[in-house]
Amino acid sequence: MTxxxxxxxxxxxxxxxxxxxxxxxxxxxxxxxxxVLLFLITLAKIGLHT
Amino acid sequence: xxxxxxxxxPADWRDLYALTKPRVMSLVVFTGLCGLLAAPVMPPLALGFxxxxxxxxxxxxxxxxxxxxxxxLDAKMRRTxxxxxxAGRMDRQTALHFGVGxxxxxxxxxxxxxxxxxAVLLAASILFYVLIYTVWLKRRTAQNxxxxxxxxxxxxxxxxxxxxxRIELLPMLLFAIxxxxxxxxxxxxSLFVRSDYAAANVPMLPVVAGIAATRRQxxxxxxxxxxxxxxxxxxxxxxxxxxxxxAVLGLVFVAMAVAVARNRAPEPxxxxxxxxxxxxxxxxxxxxxxAVVADRWLLT
Numbered sequence: 146m147t148x149x150x151x152x153x154x155x156x157x158x159x160x161x162x163x164x165x166x167x168x169x170x171x172x173x174x175x176x177x178x179x180x181v182l183l184f185l186i187t188l189a190k191i192g193l194h195t
Numbered sequence: 196x197x198x199x200x201x202x203x204x205p206a207d208w209r210d211l212y213a214l215t216k217p218r219v220m221s222l223v224v225f226t227g228l229c230g231l232l233a234a235p236v237m238p239p240l241a242l243g244f245x246x247x248x249x250x251x252x253x254x255x256x257x258x259x260x261x262x263x264x265x266x267x268l269d270a271k272m273r274r275t276x277x278x279x280x281x282a283g284r285m286d287r288q289t290a291l292h293f294g295v296g297x298x299x300x301x302x303x304x305x306x307x308x309x310x311x312x313x314a315v316l317l318a319a320s321i322l323f324y325v326l327i328y329t330v331w332l333k334r335r336t337a338q339n340x341x342x343x344x345x346x347x348x349x350x351x352x353x354x355x356x357x358x359x360x361r362i363e364l365l366p367m368l369l370f371a372i373x374x375x376x377x378x379x380x381x382x383x384x385s386l387f388v389r390s391d392y393a394a395a396n397v398p399m400l401p402v403v404a405g406i407a408a409t410r411r412q413x414x415x416x417x418x419x420x421x422x423x424x425x426x427x428x429x430x431x432x433x434x435x436x437x438x439x440x441x442a443v444l445g446l447v448f449v450a451m452a453v454a455v456a457r458n459r460a461p462e463p464x465x466x467x468x469x470x471x472x473x474x475x476x477x478x479x480x481x482x483x484x485x486a487v488v489a490d491r492w493l494l495t
Contacts, residue, residue, distance in 0.1 A: 157204070164205045171208050182248075185241035186308050192239060 206289050210279035214262055214290055215255030223254040223350045229484035230354030230366055233491045238358050245308035246357035249301045250350050253317045256298030257324040263290040264329050271395035274388060313357040320349035337403040344377025365432045375420035376480060379413045379452060383473040387463040410456045417452035421445030424483060433487065434494040440486035444479050451475055
């Protein structure tokens with residue numbers, strides 16, 4: 146999004162961007178955690194079958 | 196400046212979190228964990244952790260779908276009016292997608308990490324809470340809490356089955372204890388927030404049958420629950436730690452229910468016995484389930 150020089154920032158756009166940013170960051174952490182969890186589940190399952 | 200309707204903005208993550216009813220979830224997670232820890236077989240740590248995580252996510256999904264369906268009702272009650280949907284901070288479609296997605300994910304992950312029986316039980320608990328309790332019973336009958344209480348009774352059974360793959364007598368009894376605990380717990384609350392339920396046209400027992408009848412029912416269910424709580428010990432499924440805890444806690448619970456039954460005050464400000472019973476009922480469940488685990492780990 147381009148902002149015109151001297152124009153006040155749109156509060157609503159700021160809110161949207163802040164929320165999207167926060168949700169994207171949390172989603173990334175959750176996905177990372179999920180990958181680790183799947184890895185640990187796989188290890189545990191292999192351990193159960195050997 | 197003209198502001199857009201807040202519900203049209205992307206939902207704040209804190210509101211998505213609030214949609215999962217975190218406080219209810221803590222009790223669900225605790226009883227689920229106790230069911231898992233009381234089982235005779237211990238799964239590997241990663242699988243046990245995942246099972247509890249799935250129970251938490253399943254409870255969160257059920258809470259989100261409950262709020263999705265009850266947004267109109269929540270708006271009429273002081274206790275719930277500030278939830279994300281009635282407060283207008285989120286649109287209903289987001290709540291629906293979030294709830295369904297979380298529910299499906301929790302069931303699939305449970306099947307992947309543990310076994311299909313636990314996954315089916317988890318799916319059944321979510322569907323029971325949403326379809327049987329929220330959609331069907333809550334607005335239709337004063338027995339909503341009695342039958343709907345089964346949904347909250349699933350976690351220890353799911354925890355046990357996640358560890359063992361089998362449904363056995365002890366987790367069934369733990370299910371029965373929570374099932375019988377739910378009516379006195381919720382009716383005690385509904386007595387002092389009766390006006391809220393009446394305003395929202397929810398047929399809770401104090402609204403439909405009156406305060407005196409509710410107090411009698413609380414006492415009756417408390418006696419039955421206290422008796423059911425000592426059954427695992429009498430049947431030889433647990434040791435003396437659980438038996439003594441269940442007996443003492445049950446006596447205190449019934450004594451407090453007697454105080455409720457003897458109270459004649461109609462106004463919430465004079466409902467001290469009801470408020471004390473409600474607070475104690477939460478402590479009761481925590482201590483009782485801790486005793487199940489203590490018994491299993493210290494005596495066997």
